[in-house]
Amino acid sequence: MEQKKVDKPKKVRTKRSLSTKLTPYAYTMPAIILFLVFTVYPMINMIRLSFYEWNGLTEEKFVGLQNYNYLFNLQVDFKIALQNTLVYTVSVVFFLLLFALIFAVWLQKDSKINAMVQRLMFFPHLCSMLAISTVFSWLMDEEGLFNAVLSFFDLPGLRWLNDSTTAMMSIVIIAVWKGMGYHALILLSSLKSIPTEIYEAAALDNTPPVRKFFRITIPLLSPQLFFMLINITLSSFKVFESIRVLTKGGPGKSTIVLVYYIYEYAQSNLKYGVAAAAGVVLLIFLAILTVIYFRLINRRVHYQ
């Protein structure tokens, strides 16, 4: 074999000045610095603070796990808050998904009235929770509209927000009312992304409606439904505004939730260490959910 001497190809050097190399950092750094200063550092600081006793004025005092002990063993209100948050979250997730699904399927067809109903249902999502809570506080007043309607049907009135057995339910009703249209809308747009041919194929396969719903619609929506489940759970864990506006955790401790607990301990009780420890517990919940959430995003990319 003839060996041919090959010149080593000349290496091409792109002229990249220092400034071009630094450009990406110049673009990213402002955001990153802001994140570090206003999110990451405060969080680390909070974790640190959870091992200290501090009232905002005096010297910080290291107390080890004492704050966590306080949360889980010495006092019941944190456990109540945790429990309330779970009850709230599970109910909101369940009813939001259920109603969103029902309305999405019901209002699926393109028509003027459906578009109008969708819009009306969606609007509360944009409104301030404060305003909505206030209106509902009147509707749910003992002499409010809900009871007026109940008495019209000769039913006994409820004490709604003023009764520890119904207060959480009332808060859930408001959250579901406010979020239903938004979630129905999301489901509606994923319903529309299902190719019509799939339904036509199902029609040709002589599929009864109920079976079509459970064997085709629900499975095809399931990635979106799961996604929504995580999203609603994340936001429900952070519920605060409606509680603060309507019940301030009461009656009794029946509507104390995690964020409200943290807020109370930091703002009113000035027990920052305890608040921080509660924050760490919430953070762990949120972290787990967020990890699932991002796993899901990656999986969705590969779906279909």
Add this chain to the structure above:
Amino acid sequence: MGQIELKNIGKTFGQTTVLENLDLTIKDGEFAVLVGASGCGKTTLLRVIAGIGPATSGELYIDGEEVSDLEPGKRGIAMVFQNYAIYPNMTVKGNIEFGLKNNKVPKAERERLIAEVAESVGLTEYLKRKPNQLSGGQRQRVALARAMVKKPKVFLMDEPLSNLDAKLRVQMRSELIELHKKLKTTFVYVTHDQTEAMSMADTIILMNKGVIQQQASPEVIYNDPNNIFTAQFIGTPPMNILKMSNGCYLGYRPEKVVLTAEENEVEAVYKKKVQIITREMLGSETLYKVRYEGEKEEANTFMVKSVEDTFGEDEHVWLNVALENLYFFDKGEMRIRENDNAEDYAACVECLKGE
């Protein structure tokens, strides 16, 4: 078993009318191909037959039975969609089985049918897979299997090969022809590709703007077109058409032309001196674009397809077409045949001499 009869079918979408007073009979066991440009109503017609886009008026009979009011799933038909419309959440087996389950076929019978149909389309190893783990060709087979397993009276197919690459398409085409031979049921196949139509069909139904232009076998539709539209739709390049002095049209196919260097080398009724403008060598044939001598630059050009490759660009040659290869069309673009309208035909031949 599976004769399809459409009587006076109309279909409107809101204000637009797609089909009107359409009559059509597709014989039992026939491989019928509905062909036409996009938007001609062929898919609409298929969906009318399937019942997923039912007709707004008229009657539809399958196997002699009025089915206009029947649900799609109860018409004894199966359909293969352009994008296959496989249920992405079910396995291959689940997809094939779904229709059987809906029709309450007992389990043992289902298993037997699935095994049989999977074997015949070569999916046996893939039964447990999900559709997203399959190639385009395999998905196509799933769609076919799902249709076949129902043992329908009629198979409807909506451009089933258009999502496959060229090589696979040719292979699937012959597989479908074989399948039709084996099953001996009625196939109604929609395509916009005339080659597909010509190669597969027993009967071609050519549509334009919601109207059936001609329904005939591939040979007839090629050799004996009813009108200018059909003549130009079938065949590549399309038939050359020119207007004659009496207002009628003359047509001849590019591949029926004989080009000669001298005027009197061959006998032909139609002789023209032409100039070759471009020349495309296609391998076994050569395609010439020619312009009639004495015409202006912007005048119409005509295509000639010839096995001869002896002429070059800008050469001046003779174009010859024999009488049996000439087609005449009246002012309404309808065909003038010697058998039905000898008088007009003769007039056209006469007119030709003066051209």
Add this chain to the structure above:
Amino acid sequence: MLGLTKKQRRNIKRTSLNILEWIFKLAVCVMFLFPFYWMVITSFKPYLETLQFPPTLWPETFTLSGYFTVFEELEVLRYIKNTLIVTGSVIVLQFLVNIPAAYAFAKWEYKGKGMMWAIVLATFMIPGQLTFMTIYYMFADWGILNSLLPQILPTIASAFSIFMLRQNFKQISDEVVEAARLDNASEWKILWRVMVPMAKSTVITTVLFSFIGHWNAYFWPLVMTRNEELKPITLAIDRLKSLEQGMNYTDIMAGNVILVLPVVILFLLASKKIIQAMAYRGMK
């Protein structure tokens, strides 16, 4: 139903079902409209009428006293000014911070990018509801508690905006960027003159979210402001309820009308756009 064909009977069944569906749809509309209707009419009722049981569905006498309280006594415009300053500054600063970052994440490869992206994603799970306590004391140390900065600074960098914008920038083909480079455009120019116009709808979406989010903001200003002068509209309206005379629904509802009105107007102007944007956000 003697004398009716199968088809006629089916038609009757269908029409009655349709009517039923219409009634249900109207009921849903009422269910979602009523609270807003109630808000508006209550704001025009005199105080005593708001206390009646059963309540009146239309004000027997109209009064503007609620709006008088809100504008004159509460001086709501002062708070609206705060909200608008905060919202406006945040939107402008978000432009300058989030868009370049999203562009860098979408189109460039550089050392440390993975790390930085991890930071962005991590901030998703750290809400202000957790970090407010330490941030407050940080601002106290900086000595800026007596300004609007505590309401502005922490919300500028938005993981959500960066995420959405990056997604959109990624969809724009590299060839467009390369073509612009061949035309000798600087990166800064490519970003603002080529990329941003092509991602216009996402940019508008993020602006919209920012506006609605800050207009309705409740928790953050609540924990960041001690000074009445710095409070936004939400806290002012909230305070109406704790004013000395007890629950005066006329005043409270007037306040709520003011709070909801800009969102209503925005929605009436661009409901289609907003709905699209929201659905898109929910899908991603």
